[in-house]
Amino acid sequence: MTASASRPDSDSSSHPGGARLLADIGGTNARFALETGPGRFEAIEVLSCHAHDTLGDAIGAYLALPQSAALHGGVRHAAIAIANPVSGDQVRMTNHHWAFSIEALRRECGFDTLVVVNDFSALARSLPHLGEHKRQVGGGAPESDAPLGLLGAGTGLGVSGLVPAGQGWTALRSEGGHVSFSPVNETEVAILQYAWREFEHVSSERLLSGAGVELIYRALAERAGRPGSLAAPEISRRALSGECALCDAVVEAFCGMLGTAAGNLAITLGAQGGVYIGGGIVPRLGERFVASSFRSRFEQKGRFSAYLAQVPTYVITAEYPAFLGVSAILSEKLDAA
Template sequence: MSTGKHKHSLHLIADIGGTHARFALCTSVDSIEKISVMAVADFPSIELAIAHYLRGLGNPPVRHGVIGIANPILGDHVKMTNFPWEFSIEATRRALGFDRLRVVNDFTILALALPQLAPDKLRAIGGGQAVPGTPLGVLGPGTGLGVSALIPSAKGAWLPLAAEGGHVNFAPSDELELMLWQEAHEEFGHVSMERLVSGSGLQFIYRKLCRRAGVQAQDYAPADISRRAMANSCAHCREALDAFCAILGTAASDLAVTLGARGGIYVGGGIIPKLGDYFAASPFRARFNDKGRFSDYLAAIPVFVIMDDNPALLGAAAYLDTYPDE
């Protein structure tokens, strides 16, 4: 394992989520270019999406690729949780004519980006100072709920975790959340954090609040709910987004105490960075600190919203420096 930045041959790097795929070329973490964002629904397979991207650039001489994808990677066969792509890593490598193709969980890749992020790409949401040499946690809602961490090693390197913490059990903290748990349990059986803290989770919360109020829920996309909540133009949207952020605060503080992440908790994904000033004033931080006897411990931990447009691509490039010989 290496932690130094160095130039290498031209690589394809990618961040594949349940809604969008981001592609770029790089020769180091300081040289990421030709970024393109595509809708995954526009392509029947990951192979065709990559081929389309490279063809649009005139098929540059790429022989290696690193892909972060919103899915656990348990072997050669990958079947996405939140989108109907499935593929063999080795068969895709051969079809693309690559010498090497690494496919890694997207939040493992995002975790590797954390030490590379510029201070002006981070927005602090309360807390004290980061404690050097302690773990960093990262989570973020989008199509699903991604979770990972960086653990410091004795040699000063960072070790990323391949985790699936979005699927831990959701435990309600108040009467509203108890109602949401009961509704989700009736509909889905197992109620994970991801069921509520994700784009579809925000929609679920909104619909159940409307039903409780005896009004007809509108067919709003997650972005519609957020926009109306921030504009205070829909009381049910605002209540839904407040509940969403409070539950995310619980998830973030659970991650912090589980890891001992006094180096900080980082929030990414496709939803929170778009909430602007609302998020800082939302119930998130109060809920993050609300840990009974450990409230002071949590209050000291800094939380940062990742404001970089393509942090997972930065993490994919950093993967090449961390594992140069794979």
């Protein structure tokens, strides 16, 4: 998705209240854009979370950039999707040190409106608007007016869903990445036993994330009799280049585990509209993900295998899909005011 990409329902008008600030905050990167009109995202920038002491500092740094400052004369309305539960005014990130009061941040930045939502709730709201920015990996045609499932691995494991509600949708505020990990074969049992040495509770996120890829590597390396560690990007690089069989086994284990988690989500939600895979890891795997055990593990549910065989799974290929969702949430907030 480019900086000028539009939603299907976009038009050429400008927002009456001026450019709106949109942000997608993860544990590693903070992505910002100015929405100058419906579906027009401009001045997209990615800032390092670790380079700024607070979220307010990061927002100020973004708005002060020449390409941003040229598009606004003062932002009145803003919406932030953040990788964290959002309940009430106080937000403390799980995978980063930022903590803040939503109301205090609104005043600090001088906004009239500030909406803060869970990042995967926002990403879920983007699903009906993805258009061609997705790739189907197995399954049949989606059923209309059926729930959609969403999960994605990056710094953490995000989980959400989209449920039909009247003429619109309701996004689930889920923290499903923290459910207990369940192994399905001897290799995964060994990985879980290794992980228990480090964590009393091994959630799905402990393995289905960047740090999880590294944990899987350490477990399989020890099992192979050659203990060691590697960073996740290097594991992926060696696997995709074909130069390391152990790294390829790590990627295969990760994809299989993700397939099981996606199948669990599909059954739990009745997601016959499809299950979508976001996050930063899977899109980078490309054809290796398509060729992996992901889809067979997705369908591996005994008596419900035929049911899941019909459910489509999609990899989200849009570069900044959360902006679509957080824009829709902000628009609804302002329309209701």
